[in-house]
Amino acid sequence: MNSLRADLSIAVGGLNLETPLVIASGVWPYDPALWSPERLEGVGALCTKAVSLQPREGNRGVRVWETPCGMLNSIGLQNSGVRGFLKNALAVVRNSGRPFLVNIVMESAQEVRENLALLRDAPEGIEAVELNISCPNADCDGMAWGISPESAARAVAIARSEWKGPLWVKLTPQAPDLPAVAKAAESEGADALVCGNTWLGMAMDLKGKRPAFQRVTAGLSGPAVFPLALRTVWQVCGAVSIPVVGCGGVSRWEDAAAMILAGASAVEVGSALFTDFDLPRKITEGLAGYLAEEGLADLAGLVGLGRK
């Protein structure tokens, strides 16, 4: 086990991970039992649920909907705000003994500044932030900051000026020109890019004869989107030289290996944890076995090997 861990360790955007398996934002509850090391075998790092400056109620009505090999969600960033996070959740999160990233939703410039200031000044010290630039915001004409290279650059610049520690920027696949957005985030000082978030989808309620979600569209995740996410990882890794973390549909070690071959340094796993708690262990064991079979000494040697 120790030797397996050594093989899989990797440095990503200012964090040293024992394994390249990161739990994605918005899927892991602040349940002390689930942040115990025993329940996190194979996990290299964890992202918190999105934290906004003020508490948010989230969306009404149906919030999750099953789709073929995936699911749609329209949670709407329900969270108890950064103060609530610091007061109630942080201690639980620390219990994992693993690196973690506080997922910050990119709100207005002013809100995100205050949010980061509070995190920066947290008495216990927070190591890393994952900036989520995929939610629509008024400061950005109602679009997500991550849609255009210009607004993405602004968002990262704002966050970078408030946050000196490791800053991962989580891209949205809805960006028409994702490589350009990635480059913009890189040039403004992102330490790593997470590629990406959910894909814009929709469901219809046949009984109600209307869209299943109150906001009509919702975010698609799960194995269904893996081939799409892999393509974006390939494109983004070709555009930037900072580390990239693949995210979207990873549910087997083969998926993780594919993203790493495409150039990712690590992967995030979200929805697939809804079907199997044991996935981080299975995926890391599978990766270790693959490295051994391919005669590779460490995970770093696999990163981008599929581009050669």
Place this chain on the structure above:
Amino acid sequence: MNSLRADLSIAVGGLNLETPLVIASGVWPYDPALWSPERLEGVGALCTKAVSLQPREGNRGVRVWETPCGMLNSIGLQNSGVRGFLKNALAVVRNSGRPFLVNIVMESAQEVRENLALLRDAPEGIEAVELNISCPNADCDGMAWGISPESAARAVAIARSEWKGPLWVKLTPQAPDLPAVAKAAESEGADALVCGNTWLGMAMDLKGKRPAFQRVTAGLSGPAVFPLALRTVWQVCGAVSIPVVGCGGVSRWEDAAAMILAGASAVEVGSALFTDFDLPRKITEGLAGYLAEEGLADLAGLVGLGRK
């Protein structure tokens, strides 16, 4: 059975369909047995495989790859050219006794003009054309005609000037602003829009440690993409007033009903036929049952009902 057919009939972009179930381009072989009415129960119309001016060999290497609830393909438009089509395939196609659309790949302006001229002058007469504007082309700076509203408008204008019969234009979901492309196609005289084609994805060959496809990316289809396709159908139906045909991931009658509620007048089914020949019958029977349950007299009454 006769009464079921009557219920489901619908007029779409110059064609009168007995059912709203159209077989998508590129999935049905020119096998006389499979174009016999007996094997096409439930089918309202069929699209041919893409026809280009000159014969094409298509791509080398791996051409299909399974993904979760879907598949990637990189066939590369293998076809025997419009002359080959007219000589060998047309008679088979006619045998179905159903309306059919010749799927034309939007090549250079010159090529597509010649192609349409040959179809127009075919001795037996061809009723309808489906213009596929999703393949990269040199006349369009190596991008697909369907990516931008401007180039899509040009493509449709060119085809429209050569083809007076029913002209369906098949959009690509890779367009950053799909509603704008849809409007452009409408204003240049498209009779209906097919929304849409495959989604850009990728697969990695873990044994070879390189992309599975020689051209790296490939088109994702099948149930996995349904929630994405439904979202685009919703958006496009909100942007145009010509009929829209939903396409992408339809594999159950519920999918067809959802797209029709979102505003589509009909649906195309592609990859799902690889898993079940009997799908057109099952889907149309399911739709008929749904109409009856909801107390609707005809399919036209369902079109767009989910937008009200």
Place this chain on the structure above:
Amino acid sequence: MNCGGGSPRDYAAAVLGHRPLGDGSGLLAVRCGEIASSAEPGQFVLIRPGTGNDPFLGRPLAVVDAAGDVFKMIYRVVGRGTALLAAKRQGDPVTVRGPIGRGFFSARGEKPLPRKVILAGGSVGAAPLLFAARRLGMSRIERTVMGVAGKGWEGFAEWLKEAFPGVDLYSDDGTAGTKGTVLSGLPDTLPGDTELWACGPQGMLRAIAAKYPRDGGRILAALESRMACGMGGCLGCVIPTVSGNRRVCVDGPVFTAEEVKWNELSSC
């Protein structure tokens, strides 16, 4: 000892028995000692109905009974997941996440048990009340009132009569038991030191809460909601309560009627 605390785990288990109850419902027995030994009435599992990732999510099914290393569930076919469950045979492998949630006993906190309990179940919602009845003991059950839709529920109604001897059974069309709804079988006022434990369709639960507006604290209702994770992570299953959004999966599924904002509940 369950070192993960109360949080659910995933188990690769096997179907031990499957008894069809007719009309697309049936009783599934699954061998899984960890769940059987720790589940309490009102708790549920997420059971994955297929192979691979389609269907993707586990289906929530209440634990209907548990003894030794075997627990039971009752399903009713409503969609593709439950249709796959209906095809399970003895020996088939199944993946279950559980036990999940706050059951009837836990929802009461430290309060001593009431002298009497009225059980009210609607359609398959009746199922977890069997488990509750077993744990409460017959002497504490004041009355058992169950309702089914009617036609198409005959098989399930038979099972209800067998599972709850002396049950007051109602059906909308009189096909089984008396014509009427569960509501018709409930007393006009809730006697003192009596609680009402209910499970069933949202409309029934809402009507019960409305019938005893001042006694919401003594009404325990097991709610349903669409779920993804069954571990409190996704926030997909929340319902509006007087203390804000609460997750049906881990904060419920059992809530007191006074907690729930019945009028803001959306259908699931």
Place this chain on the structure above:
Amino acid sequence: MNCGGGSPRDYAAAVLGHRPLGDGSGLLAVRCGEIASSAEPGQFVLIRPGTGNDPFLGRPLAVVDAAGDVFKMIYRVVGRGTALLAAKRQGDPVTVRGPIGRGFFSARGEKPLPRKVILAGGSVGAAPLLFAARRLGMSRIERTVMGVAGKGWEGFAEWLKEAFPGVDLYSDDGTAGTKGTVLSGLPDTLPGDTELWACGPQGMLRAIAAKYPRDGGRILAALESRMACGMGGCLGCVIPTVSGNRRVCVDGPVFTAEEVKWNELSSC
């Protein structure tokens, strides 16, 4: 009469028997009269291994034998689809599309049968040759040469010996039969009025074609390729031949060695 002509159809069938052969391979018997009665050696089916749409595509498996309303297949576990097949039990439902393709007999067109046939099979590629041997009749079989990798193939090797009495068996490491490959068991020149029917890994088939460069017309090889539709529609399974791209599913899987452009073949 099959009114759809030779084109395959989809059948909802059931597993009649499953005999594990060890090392992750096994023999599956499926009851499906339409396929059993019309399949010819070299033809195959697409069998869907799971429930729902994951795995999405059917897996091509050769027909190994057919009698009455039952046909048999042999699988070897290489990925998730075949792993699901390995878990099938008697009575399990399966969906099969078939029979598909041009078999050994059809690939020969109108030519009269050769006096003698040499059968050459590599690993699970040996399977369809059993069916061919049955239809050819023992007297026509000149020689049967089979090869397996070696370790991990003991169970399958046992089955080969049972299925092909008198088989010349080779393995890369000598674990089963003689150490060597199928090639070592083949004659230096192909005798007149003798054909060679082969099925196995691409490398083996290519080597056989190269061994008898002037006799390609008398070598029938069953090829593999990734498939989606199994009905000639998707053009996903094509291989380069002297007459352009041909579809393995309906133009093959059996081709004469002289048709195939062996050097342009990509691995599958």
